[in-house]
Amino acid sequence: MSAYPPLSALRSFEAVARLGSVTLAAAELHVTHSAVSQQVRQLEELLGVTLLQREGRGLRLSEEGRLYALQVRRALRDIAEATRLARARPGESELVIAVLPSFGQQWLLPRLPDFRQRYPQYRLRLLASLEVIDLRQGLADVAIRIGQGHWEGLAQQRLFDDQLVAVCAPQFSGGDLPRSAEAILRCPLIHGFESWLPWCQAAGVPLPAGEAAFTVNDSNLAIEALRLGQGVAVERLSLVAGALARGELVQLGDIRAAYAHPYWLVWPQRESTQAKVAAFAEWLEEQVADYLAGMAD
Structure with missing residues (x-):
């Protein structure tokens, strides 16, 4: 027997265990009542364990079923999170910029049309958040941060002092x-x-x-x-x-x-993103120079 039961059977069992009803599980999964029942029976046969005990017209989790349901729920949650992260990671033609909402709206956003005109091959996506995004997870290509620098594992380019x-x-x-x-x-x-x-x-x-x-x-x-x-x-x-x-x-x-904290452009050093990150870093350096020149007038 394979060490991995069918995902459809695991989803059916987890839904029945959580909702306490085959009917409710079928409605949630958008399948028929008989399909859910069959998936759960197949899972029990594969495991050689009784997961659900029939009591009259109702169902009750066996002790083995209760423990298995907790582990399956955790595993399905991990799969869902891994899928979300995989979908969120930028593709080669997409440049994802993590930025503070205030700086993104007030400073960066008005200047982005120039970047898009000069580099039409890249689709831009802004991730605006007050929380520091861990770039090592690959959810963004670059980030504009405020701080004193020295972020471990990241390349850094000082932008300006405010x-x-x-x-x-x-x-x-x-x-x-x-x-x-x-x-x-x-x-x-x-x-x-x-x-x-x-x-x-x-x-x-x-x-x-x-x-x-x-x-x-x-x-x-x-x-x-x-x-x-x-x-x-x-x-x-x-x-x-x-x-x-x-x-x-x-x-x-x-x-x-x-202002005590300078602005920085930071990015993880990954070979697959070097071209688009280099393009954005060069463009941003030009924008900063123009901004600082305007402030000095």
Whole structure:
């Protein structure tokens, strides 16, 4: 006998064991009642073990069936996860970029049409997440991260150092905008992903003691609240540069505080992805150079 029973029989048995009914299992698997019953009987014959005990018109798992069902359920879960990962891994003509949602939306996304025009042979897929994706699993070709570098097993390319600025909408407070650091801190403050501490230190003023107008854990939400005129916030310049250029936001004062964590492009060193990763790394380096030149003007 093969060491591997038919997958269809295992799925039928697991469904019956979990649902306690052949009828419900058949409905879930979109097969007939008799097909499920036959699969379970075949499995019992292959194993030489009684898995289900018939009690009147009902079914009850034997002790052997209960233990086997737990192991089969775990194995089917592993197969499903392995299948998901295999499907999620990028193909040769697909470039998958893992990126923070805020940086992806505010900085990278507006620039991607240029990459697509220059490299039409690659289909782009963005994986936006606040969690660090393990590139060694092969779910993404490259990632743009914030940190101090030194990620084990990854090639790394430093992109740029960011700055923190105080910003608000031009219509905030009826257009009567604060100018001094002290006046800025008396406004309704939006506490987002970034701390006010570096900006306050650069301005030479203490942190405000009062509570924030409100707090959000995502820079995209903070920026949208700013656009709606709901307060003042400190944000990374890279995330608000576009909104500043379009006049949707304005910088309050001229204080720019250094942001502690640089941006990096990182990728696993796999021969099969070298061409597309090299193309993206070169293109991104050009985009960063243009961005930094614009910020220096």
